[in-house]
Structures are given as C-alpha cells and as structure tokens.
Amino acid sequence: MSVLLAKAESGFTPPSAADFEFQPIFGHSIYFTKPVFMVFLSVIVISVFFITSARKAAIVPSRMQFAGESVYGFVRKTIGEEVIGPEFMRFMPFLFSIFTFVLVNNLFGIFPLLQFPTMSRIGFPISITICTYLVYHFVSVKHKGLLPYLKEICFMPGIPKPVYLILTPVEIATYFITRPLTLAMRLFANMFAGHLLLLIFTLGGEYLLHSGLIFKFMSIFSFGFAIGLTFFEFGIQCLQAYIFTLLSALYIAGALSDEH
Amino acid sequence: MTGTLAIVGFGLSTIGPGTATGLIFAAYINGVARQPEARSILQPIAFLGFALAEALALFGLVLAFVL
C-alpha cells in the first residue's frame, strides 16, 4: 500500500526519525550517547535542587525552600491525597520521583544547548512504565491476594455467564497489555512529535534563510512559529509529566480499592 | 518523500471524532456550570458519548495500521 506521495524539493531534507539517533560520545559503545548522559544529568540536577532546598529548612522558608516545597506540595495534594486516599503517604516517594524525573527530562527538550527531550527515546518511558507496572500489580497482589485479584480481573459481577467469553479477554488485555502500553506510548509519542515539530520549523526557517529574497522574509514567520511552539511545548511537557504521575497514582488507587 | 496513503486517511478520519469530543465536553461543561447538581446525571452520558466518538477514532487508527 506504500505509495510515493510527493517528490521532495531538492535541497531541503525534512527531519525524520534519524534525527533522534546519536553517535556515541566516546568509544563505540551504545551506552555513551547524549540521552544517557542527560538522564544522569537530570538525576544530579534533581538531587542537588531538592537537597539544597530541604537542607536549611526553616519555618519562614527561603526562596529555594519555597520552590522545592511547592513542587512537592503540588504532587502531594493534587495527585497523592486526592487520588490514592488515606494510604497515600506510602507511595509519595515513588510518585514524587516519577514526577520530577519525567518533568526534568521533558524540559531538557526546550532547554538551551541540550535541546533534546530524553523521553523521546522509547527505552526511557518503557523503563519507567515497568516500575509503575510492577508496583501496581505488586500492591494489588499484596492487598487482595493473588487468586482474588485474578478473579476480580476476569469475572466482574452482575453479567450473564456467556458474556464473560467476550469480556474476559478484553479485561485481561486492559490490565496486562494496554495500560502499560498506553502509559509508555503517550509520553513517548508526545515528546517525539513535539521535538519533530520544533525541528521542522527551525530547520525549515534555516533553509528559507539561505534561499531567495522573498523566502528570506518568510523565514521570519518560520522562526516565529518555532518560538511560539517552544512555549506550547513547555505546556505539553509539564502536562505529560503530570498525566504520567496521575495515571500511575490512579492504577495504584485501583489496586488499593476493594470494590469492582 | 514516501509514505502510506493510509496515514493520510487516518488524519482525515480524526477530524470527525475530534470535533465530536469537543462538542460533547463543551455541552457537558456548559451543563455542569449552569446546574452543578446535575453533574451526576450528566457525567455518565458524557462518558458514553466520549466512548462512542473515541471508538471511531481508534477504529481508524487500527485500520490505518492493518489495511
């Protein structure tokens, strides 16, 4: 079904998935590329920021302490307390780590000089999703026991028996395949598409700048759009970090709830 | 530039569900804003409408991959 849609104009190469692959910084190992170092950098940034903001804790908070506490308070109030309920304190370290890690790694996408969202490589969202996946299944099994948990997934009450034949596979697939799949894919796809969008406008603007006189004028619009979309991307990146944490919290809350 | 026409078709097919979802939530928010106690009645209807509209979008997605 693959067809040739249009022949590209000679000269301009549109950005593609190849722009997301990096050469190793030193040596030939695939473990030493830019995204890997950015993950380490994000861990250092997060640790340094929150340790310095919490070290000199005072009743009248300094500016640093206020910033750190407001991030923590946001995760605690809107995600932890409201979604999980009375037992939320046990999961706060997990939720808070996920939120800050995803947020900082997303924000690298619009940070000057770095300019690459780490989460647009599928491996990183997958590994965070595996953590969430293990946590909520472990909590379910611990809270309800293995067999009641499986029974709850497979046979929901209040349905005539033959309908189970149709519904049970869908329910099992939802819990074990679709949930982690959509969790990882949503974050990855948003970051990938966002970075591609910025690349298109920036590279297009640069190409227009090197062509004829009228096109030089047009490149202003292209760069303007790139700048506008950078602010738009900032919103998307914060929102994706929030949604990822929110859904993790919701799955944990579902594991802790007794009914349905 | 190469690609599949199926992707263009999927792009076109998302216009309808996108509009539908927007209209559903516009009506839902309007209703709840005018009469906050109607929320418990309106919410299941909004969810069902959202599910029906979204089903068409995902149908398009799956068909774009398979066909």
Added chain:
Amino acid sequence: MATKDEGAFWSIIGYLLSGFLIWGGIGWLADHFLGTHILFLVGMLMGTVASLFLIWIRFVKE
C-alpha cells in the same frame, strides 16, 4: 473529583484499544490462517461491542 474524571477518560481509551487489539487481532489471525477476508472486520466490530459494554458497566451504570 476532577482528577478522577481525567483518569476515567484515559481508561475509556484503554478499554477501547484493548477491545480492538484482542478481538481485531483474533479476527486478523483467523483471516490469515483460513484465507478469508471478512473475519477481521467481524472481530473489530465485536471488539467495539465488547469494550463499549465494559465501559457501560464500569462508568455508566452506577
């Protein structure tokens, strides 16, 4: 309350997707091995029905 709503939207999409994947996948496999062409669409429709029914039970009935 608003955060719970948001979660419901995403889980609705999840249910729909898994209905399509499972029943559409079964239909596609049946097509592949039996050499027919209609079973994939039948499976897709069945997945739609199954996931809409599940959503109806989970979010609408109460």
